[in-house]
Amino acid sequence: MHLIFTLGMSHTWHILWAVLLTGLWMLYQPKLWFIRFLAFAATATFLVWIVYTFYVFYWVNPDRSLLFPFDLFSGYLRAPKEQWHPYNSEDRPLCDLCQKFLHKSKLTMGSSLPLVKLVEWYPFYDTIEKIRPQADSPTSSSTTCFVCHLLWFPMSESRRESLTGSPLGPLKIKVWEERPLSSYTYVQLHSGKKALGSRLLVHRGDCSQQPCRAMDEPATNSTAHMDQAKSWIAMCQENHTLCKDIAKVDSRLPTRLIRVEPPVPGSSVPRIRLVDTQKMNSTSYIALSHCWGKKKIFRLLQSNKEECYEAIDFTKLSKNMQDAALTVLGLGYSYLWIDSLCIIQEDKEDWDKESRTMADVYSGAVCTIAATSSASSEGGCFRERNPSYLQPFKIGSSSESNTEVGAESIYVRFDDMYDFERHVDKAPLNTRGWVFQERMLSPRILHFGSRMVYWECWQRSASEAFPLGYTNKKYPDDFRDNYSPTINWIYNRAQLEQAERDSQSFSWAYKKSIKNRPPPPAEDPDDTPKERENWIKRLRFWQDIRKASEDSWCLDSTKASGFRVAFHRLQTETFTEKVGPSSFTYLWYEIAEAYARSELSYNKDKLVAIASMSKLIEEKHDYTYVAGIWKESLLTDLLWFIREGEGRRLTMQSSTENSTQMIPVCPTWTWASVEGKIGIDLVPENARYSIRVSEEIAEIQDVSMTIPSDGDASTTPLSGRLQIRAPLLRRSEATRRGRAWQIQIGDLHKSPRVRFLPDVEAEDPSAIPLDTIACLPILELETSVNFDDADEDTEWKIQGLVLKRCNEAGQDGNPVFERLGLFIADHKSLSRKARRAILDSDKTTVEVV
Numbered sequence: 001m002h003l004i005f006t007l008g009m010s011h012t013w014h015i016l017w018a019v020l021l022t023g024l025w026m027l028y029q030p031k032l033w034f035i036r037f038l039a040f041a042a043t044a045t046f047l048v049w050i051v052y053t054f055y056v057f058y059w060v061n062p063d064r065s066l067l068f069p070f071d072l073f074s075g076y077l078r079a080p081k082e083q084w085h086p087y088n089s090e091d092r093p094l095c096d097l098c099q100k101f102l103h104k105s106k107l108t109m110g111s112s113l114p115l116v117k118l119v120e121w122y123p124f125y126d127t128i129e130k131i132r133p134q135a136d137s138p139t140s141s142s143t144t145c146f147v148c149h150l151l152w153f154p155m156s157e158s159r160r161e162s163l164t165g166s167p168l169g170p171l172k173i174k175v176w177e178e179r180p181l182s183s184y185t186y187v188q189l190h191s192g193k194k195a196l197g198s199r200l201l202v203h204r205g206d207c208s209q210q211p212c213r214a215m216d217e218p219a220t221n222s223t224a225h226m227d228q229a230k231s232w233i234a235m236c237q238e239n240h241t242l243c244k245d246i247a248k249v250d251s252r253l254p255t256r257l258i259r260v261e262p263p264v265p266g267s268s269v270p271r272i273r274l275v276d277t278q279k280m281n282s283t284s285y286i287a288l289s290h291c292w293g294k295k296k297i298f299r300l301l302q303s304n305k306e307e308c309y310e311a312i313d314f315t316k317l318s319k320n321m322q323d324a325a326l327t328v329l330g331l332g333y334s335y336l337w338i339d340s341l342c343i344i345q346e347d348k349e350d351w352d353k354e355s356r357t358m359a360d361v362y363s364g365a366v367c368t369i370a371a372t373s374s375a376s377s378e379g380g381c382f383r384e385r386n387p388s389y390l391q392p393f394k395i396g397s398s399s400e401s402n403t404e405v406g407a408e409s410i411y412v413r414f415d416d417m418y419d420f421e422r423h424v425d426k427a428p429l430n431t432r433g434w435v436f437q438e439r440m441l442s443p444r445i446l447h448f449g450s451r452m453v454y455w456e457c458w459q460r461s462a463s464e465a466f467p468l469g470y471t472n473k474k475y476p477d478d479f480r481d482n483y484s485p486t487i488n489w490i491y492n493r494a495q496l497e498q499a500e501r502d503s504q505s506f507s508w509a510y511k512k513s514i515k516n517r518p519p520p521p522a523e524d525p526d527d528t529p530k531e532r533e534n535w536i537k538r539l540r541f542w543q544d545i546r547k548a549s550e551d552s553w554c555l556d557s558t559k560a561s562g563f564r565v566a567f568h569r570l571q572t573e574t575f576t577e578k579v580g581p582s583s584f585t586y587l588w589y590e591i592a593e594a595y596a597r598s599e600l601s602y603n604k605d606k607l608v609a610i611a612s613m614s615k616l617i618e619e620k621h622d623y624t625y626v627a628g629i630w631k632e633s634l635l636t637d638l639l640w641f642i643r644e645g646e647g648r649r650l651t652m653q654s655s656t657e658n659s660t661q662m663i664p665v666c667p668t669w670t671w672a673s674v675e676g677k678i679g680i681d682l683v684p685e686n687a688r689y690s691i692r693v694s695e696e697i698a699e700i701q702d703v704s705m706t707i708p709s710d711g712d713a714s715t716t717p718l719s720g721r722l723q724i725r726a727p728l729l730r731r732s733e734a735t736r737r738g739r740a741w742q743i744q745i746g747d748l749h750k751s752p753r754v755r756f757l758p759d760v761e762a763e764d765p766s767a768i769p770l771d772t773i774a775c776l777p778i779l780e781l782e783t784s785v786n787f788d789d790a791d792e793d794t795e796w797k798i799q800g801l802v803l804k805r806c807n808e809a810g811q812d813g814n815p816v817f818e819r820l821g822l823f824i825a826d827h828k829s830l831s832r833k834a835r836r837a838i839l840d841s842d843k844t845t846v847e848v849v
Helices: 011-028 034-060 096-104 128-134 146-152 157-163 223-239 241-246 305-310 319-331 348-355 358-364 419-425 433-441 493-501 511-516 530-541 564-572 584-596 608-621 631-637 832-840
Strands: 119-123 172-176 184-191 200-204 256-261 271-276 286-289 335-337 367-370 393-397 409-414 444-448 453-457 461-463 470-474 544-548 640-642 651-653 662-664 678-680 690-696 699-706 719-727 729-737 740-745 753-758 773-784 795-809 815-826 843-848
Touching: 011 034, 096 119, 096 146, 096 393, 128 146, 146 184, 146 200, 146 409, 223 241, 223 319, 223 444, 223 453, 256 319, 271 305, 286 319, 286 358, 286 433, 319 335, 319 367, 358 433, 358 608, 367 433, 419 453, 419 461, 433 584, 433 608, 461 470, 564 584, 564 608, 584 608, 584 631, 584 678, 631 699, 631 773, 640 753, 640 815, 719 773, 740 815, 773 815, 773 832, 795 832, 795 843
Parallel strands: 286 335, 286 367, 367 444, 815 843
Antiparallel strands: 119 172, 172 184, 184 200, 200 409, 256 271, 256 335, 393 409, 444 453, 453 461, 470 544, 640 678, 651 662, 690 773, 699 719, 719 843, 729 740, 729 773, 740 753, 753 815, 773 795, 795 815
C-alpha cells in the first residue's frame, strides 16, 4: 500500500485511490467476513500494481512510442512542433519549388494538427537538367537558389556527371525526421526511393556552434583564416597531451629546410632559399603534403643545388608550393619542408637516406599544410567562394513579424555528417597512397579544402563551420559517461534536445536500447552499391563517426580521434583477444583497409608507402612484420578478402636485364598482393554479441621472406613462402549467383556449398580444373551473448583459404599453392556433421606462395 500513499505523487493520484478504495470497501464489506477481507486486500493489491504500471508507463512517461498500442504507428506519426511562420529572404532567394516545400512542410514549419507524418514527399523538377540552372555556382549568378545549390553541388563530380542526361524521371524531395520529438529535420533529393544528393539539415534555434569569422571571407587565404589556424595550433599545443607526445619536438631536424622571409619593400612575393640544418639549433618548421601530378615541377637537383642555396625564384614554384610559403608567413613561421625541394631528386643515395627519416620529418613538424582539394601541383591551396552559401539560411521564425525581440528562427544548412568525410577523407590528396602515411604521422594538419579550411589533430577535427571541433566517438555507445549508458528517462522535449546536442544519439524511450541495434542508415548517394549495404551497416556499427562538439579543447578525454584511433591503440595497448573490435588484427586492418583504398603510381610502392608506420608498431611490440601482415597474428591476418570483387593482382617488371616478364609484387597470401577494397569478417553483428576463436584448425609452421640483396624493396619484388598445416579439402564445383560465388566442398557430408570470395574478378574458379583447387580451413569462430551452453543464440562459422595448385614442389616435397580467395562456412550452410568432419580431417603440410 506504500505505493498508493508515496510522497510526491500528484493530487489526482491520491484522489483516484481514495475513490477506488472507498468503492471496493462498499462492494466487499470486508468487516463482515474474513474471506471478504482477503478478497478486498487481493483486489486492492492487484489494482495497485496494474494502475501503478499504467500510471508510470502511460501517464508519467512522455514518450509512449515503444508501448502498445502506440508502437503500431509511432514509426510513422508524431506530435507536431509548434506552428511557426515562413520567412522570405530577398538576399538569398529560393526558387518557387524549394520555397513551396519548405514553407508547406509540417515538419519544418509545425502544424496545428494533432499528428503529422514522420516522412513527407514533395514534387520537384521533372528532370535533373532543370535543377542545374537553379544550382549554378554561387559566384556566377546572383539568382542561384540556395537550397538547389546545396542539394546539387555537395555531390561528387563523378556523381553529378552520371546523373546529367540519365533518364531518372520526375524528382521528389523527401523531408523526414529520424525519431519523434527530434528538433532536427532532414531534406534530400530523390528519384523514386533512390537518394540522389546530400541531405540538408533543418533545425530550430541557433546552431550548436557559431561559425568562425573566416566563414565570412570570399577566399580561404584571408587574415581571418590564418588567425583561426593559429588559434587551432595554440589550443592543440596547450591542451592536447597526446598531440604533444606524438610531435617529436626534440627530434633531429631534416637535413634541409626552406627558409621563407617576408617580401622586400616594393615586392609582393616572399623570399625563399634552401638551408642546411646541420649547424642550426632546434627550430620549428611547417611541412607540406601535396600531389605532384603529371606536370614537371621545379625540383631540387644536383645541377641546381648551389643555386637553391642562394635563392629560389618564387615564380618558378608550383602553385601548391607558392601557397604553402604564403601560409607559413601567415602563421608566423619561417621554415618549410617540401619533399621535392628538400630531397635531391634523381639522386638514389640522397633519396634512400632521406626517405628513411620521413616519419620523423612529419611527426617533427609543428603542423602540416595539406593541399587537400588539389589533384596536382598546380591546384594550389587557396580557393575562392561565395561564403553566404556556407552560412545557415533562415526560412522561418517564431514571430509572424520576424522582428519581435527574442524570436527564434528556423534554419536550413548543409548537414555536417558527411562534411569532413567528403571534403577531407575523400578529397583528391587523400586518395594517394604516400599521403596516407604523411597524414597518419603528422600531429597536426591544416587541410585546405574545396570550400573551407579544416583542422585535424590526434584528438580533434574542426572546420570553419565548426571551429570548436567534431568529436570522434564510438557509435552506438557514444555517451559522456565513458560509454557505459544508464537507463534515464526523457521527460520533455528540452531534455531530449539537450541530449542530442550532447551527441548522445537517443533511442525514443531510453538510452540503453540503442546499444543493441545498428545505427540508422544515413543514406549517402556516393556510397558503395546496394548489394553491400548490410556489410557497410555492420562495418559502420564498429567505426567512429564525427559530431560537432561544444566542449572545451582542454576537456578532450579521448586518447585519439578519427582513423588515428587504431594506429594509436596499436602502439600503446597490449592485446589478449585474437578477434573482435579490440583485437590486434581488427585494428591493423582498420589501417590496411583505409590504405588499400588509396592509389599509387607504381605497384612496387605498395608496402614501401606504409613502411614508417609498420616500423613504429614493430618497435612498440617487438612484433615481426611480414609483407603487410604480422607473424604474431598470422592466422587471423590471413583471413582478408576483396570486399567488392574488383581485385587486380599487382605485378611489376622483372629486374632481370632485358626481361619484359611481369612478376608478382608480393606473395598471394598478403592483401598487399592485390589492388582493391579489402575487408575482414572478424567482428560480431552488434554490441550484444561477443566473438572468439573456438578452434585454431590450421597451424603455422614457418613463414619466410626473400629480402632483396640491395635491401631496397622498392625496386625488387618481395617473394615469400608460408608453410601451413591444416586439412586440405578438395572442391567439387564452383557456381555463381549474381556477383556472389559459392564453392562446393567435396568428400564431406552432403558436399556443402559455402560462400567464396575470390581475390581477382578475372579468375573464373569454375574454369579451373577441379583437381587443382582446394579449401584450407584456418579458424572456427563463435559468436554468442555470453558463451553459455544454454545460450540458444550461439552461432559459429569456419573461415579459410581457397588455393590453386602450382606446378612446383616445395620444401620436403610439400605441395605448393597460391591463394585464390577466402571461403566462409557458417551454421546455415554447413551441417553439424560436415562441421565435425572438417575439424576432424587429417592435416597436410602445404606451402603458399
